[in-house]
Amino acid sequence: MTKHLVHLKVNGELKEGYAEPRTLLVYFLRRELGLRSPHVGCDTTSCGACTVLMDGLPVKSCTVFAVQADGSEITTTEGLSKNGKLHPLQEAFWESHALQCGYCTPGFLMASLAILNRNASPTEEEIRRNLSGNLCMCTGYLNIIKAVKLASEKMAKVRN
């Protein structure tokens, strides 16, 4: 199958690689660009483990073809920390014990970041609604919801 050159800005850096027309963005990020954080839990848009930000909006990267993403800006979990210092959202997940096996975590971090980007202090209801496209089989979600609330407090402190 013919391959196409795909350019992306991933976590602030320009990257390029070849993709077949049928290659899903998640596999392009993982196999071509060597990122590990977008995970595949279903590859049918159900679990959210592959969630990344594409031009600032959360997408399930198993539902986008790599060629469709050409020219866009992608943020993944790898891009959250700065020089080894965790993002307040990561800290909040840690403190709240919001992960067990960690397989769903990058997807939840990205989906949560999208919530906080839109609304700095979301209600519990809003958090629950906006995370309902992400599955976690380990935690039972309560600590994840708690972590997003905590992150919003932490980020407010940073801003002030």
Next chain:
Amino acid sequence: MSNKLEHNNIPLDSVSASWKWMGKPLKRFEDRRLLLGDTAFVDDLDIPDLLYVAILRSPYAHAKLLKVDLSGALKVPGVVTAIDGDTAKAVTKTIPSYAVATLKPEEYCLATKKVRYVGEAVAAVVATDPAVAEDAIEEIKVQYEPLLAVIDAEKAVNSKSNFVYDSFGTNAVGHNHALWGNVDEAFRSADQTLKERISVQRFSSTPLEPLAVIAKFDRFTQELTLWCNAQMTGHVMMGLSEMLGMPTNKIRLIVQDIGGGFGIKTRPWRPLAIASLLAMRTNGKPVKYIEDRREHMMAAGMTAGGIFDVEVAFKNDGKILGFRLHEINNDGASLQYAGTYSSMRATLINGSYDIRNIEWDSYTTLTNECPSMPNRGVGKPGMVYIVERMIEFVAQRLKMDPAEIRRRNFIPANKFPYATPSGRVYDSGNYPALLRKALEIVEYDKLREKQAELRKNGKYIGIGLATYVHGASAHSREIEGISIKIDAKGNIVANSGSPDMGTGHTTTISQIIAEELGVNPESITVDHFDSNFSPWTPYSGTHANKFSGPDVEVTLQAAKKLRAKVVAIGANLLEANPIDIELEDGKIFVKGSRERYKTLAEIARASYQNPKLLPEGVEPGLEETAIGNTPLATGAFMTDAKYEVGSMHQLVTGPGSPTSFMTYPSSAHVAVVEVDMETGELKILNYVIVHDCGRIINPLIVQGQVQGNAVHGIGVALLEQFVYDEDGQLLTSSFVDYLKPTTCEVPNIIDDHVVTPSPRSSIGIKGVGEGESLGPLASLANAVEDAIAPLGGDFRIHSLPITPEKIYELVKRAQKQRNRT
């Protein structure tokens, strides 16, 4: 209702006063890496020259396999090799059969002669690119001759023809029958009896990461290396060596990050064997197989389904005299695990109640569905469901408060250790206290008043209880290994036979070692499993709620041995009496004089240098391996107890060592729900869990287990079910049809503890990995029936999940009947 997530509800007796690091809600050390995305799941591993595997799977539930033609696939550019069942049969042995020992297994890693369930692996291809491998399996030509699918387990038990395995001559591959106490007498002296049929569906905790394996065969050393997300390292080593006819010292199993397991990943025989066979045909290049979600749902394994007929004899005062239980278990199309769901029920048959007269008649049947695999609690959710529903039915009949009937039947707190009718011995517990505390938290009496009030306004809330015992660790038989090393620089690394799969092993093991050796737990490295370096036993692994048992015991033993050595060397260097030595902050002190110390690094250096400088009788080096369990565990069963859980255990220990659990944690669940009588919609208003897992090493991790477990149980009660049509086609092979709880469905959960330290654990702990997933099946069914009780009549939930449709039907039927009368 707010979710009480703070740790202010930890009772003081959950920790020992002398603990410094254990008992603390430390943030997990493994999390930083996981949060950064620096993960080592199988698909993340950077292994050069990878080739990719795709598996062709059967579209039929039951068919003769007439011909498999690989030639088309082999012509696809990029394809390296392909194999089918005949190759597998020629070079491997059958998949180990775990439970039913009397029948000869016929199942290979790829189907031969017949396919027996939709999704059964038929052939496999290796290619240079995963997409090419997928393309190539479409070019394999297979001739099938469809047969009638065996789907109805009840019919399958008695069928005289159409067998899943023709040579067995039956589909009913297992039968347990037992009479405990005097059941006839119990029924004769009863005031009343009642009979009900209930069932449990087939479900799975569906780990988010599917099965995954990389296999590499070195032609020169003849060593096979496997990177796999397998939970049960020991079984894999023993079983795979048999299947492949390779010595275990030529198989190297490496287990790094596991994206959840829940039992489903204990024994991934087929992916392991298929990848191994292919790796032997690629000139040393490694091959990778990553199951996709659909494959996982079809073929990775699920629970056994169960149909239960219960007949119970009771007095008008609510005292249950005895019961009869007839079961039919549907274990799917394999002997691998068949029978274990059944036999495990004998271990908890009377639940938390003092019921002595029980007849148990349990059949295990095969069908043309996905094989059973262990899943969180195995037969325990079913057993808890049966007993907790039965007691509810009796309360309903007697119009007795469900809390009161439980109090009248509980094993009293002063009766421990308690020998059950089936010969298991419960270690400790206080079931009335659990219930009392749970009722206090929900303000039970007020809630009942409110319920009556609301009913007047056409609002229907229901309260459902479940008060039960679980079991953790199959006593002294399940032994584990760990090695702990203080290296020449004084740094500590531990290596266990049981892998971490999100279960917090890394942090917990570090806390235990830190406690003994007086170091900061964060400074300890807990390495991943590697069979070339990690100690392992046939039971090694993360399963059966066993971390609290042998894993913790051997960690303590190895750490204590090291401590003794450190103290001896330190005392010698400090010229002090060993009994005056204290360990803290990585230093060895003489009691009372903090200036007189040596660092652990200094002790380590001494131990790895001139042996002459060491005290008499102390060998150089600071490494200890402990393999075993605690002798305290053997009190867990009576010598005449019957009903082995899984005959594979006997391969190692010989017969006559029946399964019973080392510790018996217990729980009280209270579910408060609201039912919409118009739509059948169910809302959980409040969910309270009070549990007793003895002492607690890390409260944060324990609470995580409680919540995750409870949500598994809620999913099973309300949403999850594998559905097969009459042809054996799986109708629920994605998360669109197989519904999991999401952030929108989970209720806030209040959890609290009662602590009865286990006398069988050196530190008084009990298991916490399974228990709370058992209760919601019954608590929610009981709550729904309580909510619709005002409609009158005997309208019961007979099957799970409790969907809005089922509630709607029930309400309509009840209303119709009421209008008639």
